[in-house]
């Protein structure tokens with residue numbers, strides 16, 4: 025396998041690298057689950073979590089992932105730092121470098137910020153979500169979760185529904201699924217489908233009901249109101265009626281099919297509360313798996329040749 029230097033976009037990966045992350049995460053899952061114990065794999069390494077945009081799941085799981093591997097963690101957000109006084113991205117990066125961090129995990133509202141950071145710093149950069157561009161660790165934890173439920177993903181059918189236009193998750197998700205040989209269908213309001221979708225190598229369907237009986241996974245995207253500066257659909261009620269998954273649509277899925285969402289959810293819009301809380305939804309499991317997958321990413325970027333689980337009891 026070609027070694028990973030940074031993790032900025034799923035586009036930069038080949039299938040063997042995706043599989044290396046998934047297989048390593050599988051090994052690390054028992055350790056990710058532990059409440060107190062850690063392994064010494066990354067002892068002496070310093071991981072900086074640079075979060076310039078809000079996050080719950082990604083920020084906390086990167087924090088836990090680094091600690092489970094015994095790395096030191098610096099949590100850095102725009103609020104409470106000199107970024108709020110107007111310090112530039114470059115000067116912030118050089119300041120982190122001067123303090124000797126070994127890896128930077130970065131979330132930013134600006135597409136391209138992690139790539140820019142990788143040009144300022146020699147240490148590995150991990151993209152924790154940038155603008156509309158990419159959210160590679162979300163896609164990796166999603167395909168990890170799918171593989172745990174469905175086995176190998178080659179030939180499986182994943183229906184991705186909703187706000188594709190504003191979704192960095194959708195972009196990373198489609199690329200990861202295609203690397204693993206899955207078939208992807210997008211269902212979206214026409215106004216929330218990017219013009220570039222013609223080159224994504226996916227199918228596009230107009231009606232959700234028509235594709236659900238043939239789906240192995242239905243993956244619901246969050247309606248990203250914070251990125252919408254005009255009306256893309258008439259009302260939330262209309263959205264829920266045409267593109268949301270409720271009990272009636274859940275019944276259209278094959279019995280083995282699972283329901284996924286990256287979170288945070290808009291209950292009552294893209295998913296009803298009873299579907300979100302049903303045993304067909306694996307949304308909470310996605311969050312738990314996120315720790316193991318982020319441990320795997322940190323391990324592959326930082327460890328050299330050490331065994332991922334070395335020192336585990």
Ligand code: CP
Nearest residue numbers: 079080081082286287
């Ligand atoms: N899915 C996801 O990225 O969630 P957070 O914004 O809470 O990190």
